[in-house]
Amino acid sequence: MVRDMRPVWRGAISFGLVTIPVKLYAATEHKNPHFTLLHGDCRTPVRYARWCPHCERELSMDEIVRGFEVEPGTFVLFDDEELADLPLPTARTVHILDFVDLSEIDPIYYDRTYFLEPGEGGERAYSLLRRAMAETRRAAVAKVLLRTKETLAGIRVFDDRVLAMQTMYYDEEVRPADAVQALDPASALDERELEMAKTLIGNLVSPFSPGRYKSEYRAALHDLIRERVEGQRAVHAAKRPAAPAVDLMEALRESVRQAEAERGRRGGGRDGQARAPA
Numbered sequence: 001m002v003r004d005m006r007p008v009w010r011g012a013i014s015f016g017l018v019t020i021p022v023k024l025y026a027a028t029e030h031k032n033p034h035f036t037l038l039h040g041d042c043r044t045p046v047r048y049a050r051w052c053p054h055c056e057r058e059l060s061m062d063e064i065v066r067g068f069e070v071e072p073g074t075f076v077l078f079d080d081e082e083l084a085d086l087p088l089p090t091a092r093t094v095h096i097l098d099f100v101d102l103s104e105i106d107p108i109y110y111d112r113t114y115f116l117e118p119g120e121g122g123e124r125a126y127s128l129l130r131r132a133m134a135e136t137r138r139a140a141v142a143k144v145l146l147r148t149k150e151t152l153a154g155i156r157v158f159d160d161r162v163l164a165m166q167t168m169y170y171d172e173e174v175r176p177a178d179a180v181q182a183l184d185p186a187s188a189l190d191e192r193e194l195e196m197a198k199t200l201i202g203n204l205v206s207p208f209s210p211g212r213y214k215s216e217y218r219a220a221l222h223d224l225i226r227e228r229v230e231g232q233r234a235v236h237a238a239k240r241p242a243a244p245a246v247d248l249m250e251a252l253r254e255s256v257r258q259a260e261a262e263r264g265r266r267g268g269g270r271d272g273q274a275r276a277p278a
Contacts, residue, residue: 009146010119013129013155013163015096020126021119025165028113033225034217083148094144094153096163102139102156109168110154116163125230126163210225 009024037046050059066083067075094116118126123209132141133156140155151167158164 007117008114011092011094011144012119012122013094013096013116013126013142015129015140018125018129019093020129022126023117024165025115025117026112027158033221034080034103036238060197061200080148086145087146088150092145094142094155096140096142096155098141099133099136099138100141102137105139105154105168109152111151111167111169114167115158116155116165129227130157130161130163133163134160175227 005025007023007025011022011024013022015019038044039046050061050064051057052059066078066080068078069075095172116126142153142155142165143150144153144167145151146167152170154168155163156166
């Protein structure tokens with residue numbers, strides 16, 4: 001794993017009686033230039049405040065609690081410790097539920113992608129799981145608690161060398177397609193036009209090579225920024241407040257869960273399902 005990357009989560013993969021300590025790394029990043037919003041008059045960066053309109057003052061983070069609105073204006077309150085201590089088997093654990101054919105998962109269910117790296121002592125079990133999944137061409141469906149949300153996740157072999165985990169939407173979170181107006185599939189089509197469309201598609205077929213696709217917008221934006229700098233059109237803020245240090249990746253947990261040889265699924269394994277070797 002690239003050493004300048006910081007893990008966003010530490011825990012373990014659990015399947016059958018096998019527990020593998022792992023670290024979670026963000027697998028993707030946005031490359032577009034980041035713009036800072038400035039006050040048009042003095043060119044000072046704008047600061048966003050946590051403002052209470054009732055008390056008419058800015059709040060610090062330790063004054064803020066989470067509230068769930070049960071009816072208009074009525075809330076039940078929670079703090080981060082309560083949410084982190086929920087009695088879930090997914091706390092600090094990527095809990096594998098099933099192994100499936102990857103092609104059965106529609107891409108609409110995928111959200112963010114992470115790389116899984118074996119933690120100390122988990123290298124051999126990690127390699128065993130990765131190779132077994134590659135040779136059986138299976139993906140895993142799991143649950144994991146990230147931050148304060150339990151999410152569905154898919155685990156697959158990526159680039160023939162690492163396990164990748166993609167957080168997924170639950171079925172009830174995917175909007176039904178019938179909410180969108182579409183043409184009637186039975187609508188009459190001109191067969192000649194259809195054959196021409198299929199021919200056009202065939203002429204454009206090629207193996208997927210992600211390196212072929214570049215962001216023209218990003219290149220043009222970088223050129224424009226360089227022209228502004230070289231043309232001495234950069235502006236200076238009247239006052240430059242010290243920027244607060246913010247850990248955008250937010251490592252939520254510090255300890256690595258060690259292998260637990262006696263951990264299994266509640267109620268035992270399923271009938272006819274082989275257990276992985278510890």
